[in-house]
Amino acid sequence: MSGAVAARGRIDKRQAILDAAFLVFAREGYARAGVDVIAAEAGVAKATVYSHFGDKETLLREAIAASADQALTQNLAVVDRLTVRGDDLRDTLEDVGFRLLQCYCADRSWALRRLLSAEINQFPDLLDIVHSRAAGRVTEALADRLARLSVAGHLHTPDPVLAAEQFVALLTGSMDARAGLGTRRIPHAELRAVSRAAVDTFLKAFAPTPRQ
Amino acid sequence: MSGAVAARGRIDKRQAILDAAFLVFAREGYARAGVDVIAAEAGVAKATVYSHFGDKETLLREAIAASADQALTQNLAVVDRLTVRGDDLRDTLEDVGFRLLQCYCADRSWALRRLLSAEINQFPDLLDIVHSRAAGRVTEALADRLARLSVAGHLHTPDPVLAAEQFVALLTGSMDARAGLGTRRIPHAELRAVSRAAVDTFLKAFAPTPRQ
DNA sequence: GTTCTACCAGACTCAGAAGTCTAGTTCGAT
């Protein structure tokens, strides 16, 4: 007699609540979001939400932390592809750039950044939650890869951290305007073009031999 | 007997309300912000706010529009400094970059971007209000200047719009992380360093003679 | 079978805030 929703058993209600909470918080903002709406969206009673998380504020923090963890995982998986294979470095960079842009432009990524911007004044600790779990580490990991490429002679980056920052900047710098803060959908072809342009400029600045 | 506040007469209550509204909206977010708080901050009765703007939503739009206008003016004034004088182009670019960063990192700028991010889902038209008045036009104006510099032989930018986008990206790309979305204060020296690094990379990519 | 735990549906309390209304005040113009 159990409905399709409850069929999975009693486990991972928690995860369902976190997902629904992030969705609703992102859509409506913290203040407008109703806990009853979140509960309904998660297919759960309001009291269950409170028994799991205590109050709305805690729910926000946990939902954001979970979302940041998820984003970090995806980003690191992309950065891991940046290895010195037999292929052309330019192609590899363009591919990694494109995939990073896909991560950056995912709905959940925009939602996370918007939500963070929105609530940073009320909950300053959200910054640390997200930064320790996502933003900072990606640049760091990227810097590691660039440093390796430098050592191997494929790049010339005296300051790998700066190079990583600028690579990410060239990729994502124009996306806020292009994507209307996530309200406009961007075609893959445009992401490829942006990545190509970014790699173009990046390699002009950091190619090992100052040729051409 | 009139207090110092009311001494200026009945005029420009409107502007005081707009300023206070932006301040409070930015600090608390649209939903949390109380119209009575805004009125108090503006040194005005709540009824006066309603007689001027009708409702809270209109007040938000007008406050954001006014703030965007202000930001645009400041940014354009900076871009106007990008001319081909006798000086070194690098110095000029670094100066313009530094000043653009100062605009970007002004409290009101962070507040505007955060507020826009926060309310973009509830009020999608805010995007057009701000974009038509600010973000888009700055890159445009910058592209014009870069095109001129190209024609004069000081730069090599086949696509001035792309070059302008990338210049801005190199400048501002790392500021979100550095400034903690505007919660951390950034020393001038760091802004100068970021500008120098950006111009470095920019010139490597777009200098007219592919020398060195 | 009993019991314990997690859950559900919904009623309930309480606080805060939008927007309205009233009565009185100040200022400029005629």
Added chain:
DNA sequence: ATCGAACTAGACTTCTGAGTCTGGTAGAAC
């Protein structure tokens, strides 16, 4: 002097939403 427009202080209505509580159900452990 007086009239009208803009303003003030604050009471008032109404609604929304956080968090609590109650009574009842389902499944798992024993």
